[in-house]
Amino acid sequence: MLTLSFRHTGTRLLLQGFQIFLLFLAHLSQQVSAGDQEIGPFIVKQLREVTPISGTPTPHGPHSGAQGTHYWIITFISARCPCSQAHQGRLFELYQEFGKDPQFQFVGVHANADEKEAESKSYFDLQKFPFPIFRDTQQKWLEHFPALKTPHVYIYSEADQKIVYQGGVDDSSHPLTSKTFYLREALEDLRAHQPIRNPKTRALGCQIRRRAG
Numbered sequence: 001m002l003t004l005s006f007r008h009t010g011t012r013l014l015l016q017g018f019q020i021f022l023l024f025l026a027h028l029s030q031q032v033s034a035g036d037q038e039i040g041p042f043i044v045k046q047l048r049e050v051t052p053i054s055g056t057p058t059p060h061g062p063h064s065g066a067q068g069t070h071y072w073i074i075t076f077i078s079a080r081c082p083c084s085q086a087h088q089g090r091l092f093e094l095y096q097e098f099g100k101d102p103q104f105q106f107v108g109v110h111a112n113a114d115e116k117e118a119e120s121k122s123y124f125d126l127q128k129f130p131f132p133i134f135r136d137t138q139q140k141w142l143e144h145f146p147a148l149k150t151p152h153v154y155i156y157s158e159a160d161q162k163i164v165y166q167g168g169v170d171d172s173s174h175p176l177t178s179k180t181f182y183l184r185e186a187l188e189d190l191r192a193h194q195p196i197r198n199p200k201t202r203a204l205g206c207q208i209r210r211r212a213g
Contacts, residue, residue: 036162039144043072043107043156046141052132053117054124058105070158071190073098073106073183074141075169077133078150079115079123081206083173087151088127090175090183095130098187111136111147114209139211149205153183155190164190167201 047058075091078084091106098104110120110133117135124133136142145154145163155165165186170178182201189196 039156040158053121053135055129055131055133057132070103072156074154076109076147076150076152079120081150083205084150086174087169106131108133109136109141111142112209113211149203152203165199168203173204
């Protein structure tokens with residue numbers, strides 16, 4: 001009987017410990033890192049103080065949507081990368097569909113260290129981007145959004161103070177062969193106030209060149 005009692009006690013303690021562990025994991029999942037908290041103010045500061053090299057300026061600062069949400073759609077692009085160029089039409093379409101909604105703000109970032117600003121500006125001006133394009137000379141945007149390729153997309157939620165999507169525009173390096181439209185799905189889910197189906201996907205395209213040193 002004593003042995004049985006010890007077994008029951010041990011089982012209860014094990015279950016209690018497991019429950020505490022699950023609660024701890026749930027607590028961690030709800031935490032917002034200090035780095036994530038800095039992203040929103042960083043974006044607003046850039047839009048207020050830095051002149052975009054091309055594109056149409058966008059209102060800066062929070063905009064209240066249906067539930068007081070506001071999302072920044074940050075896309076790293078290139079003036080040379082064929083994959084980035086091929087997805088411009090898709091980005092323009094998404095802007096026309098979602099960019100008129102004040103809870104969505106589109107921003108383009110050009111961070112390639114091996115592409116000259118004059119060359120990039122000339123190309124982006126010719127393409128007539130409907131949202132602002134910022135030249136990330138010091139690669140400060142890359143410190144907050146560690147993009148690897150172009151195009152590489154991040155969606156930052158001001159309400160949640162965290163990145164809610166990161167990855168590609170879709171599942172192919174060329175839009176005409178795409179079967180899954182990741183960015184469109186993410187924006188549709190956010191507009192419907194639903195969890196994003198695929199919050200992290202693979203970015204396809206050309207490697208972003210970092211600064212030397």
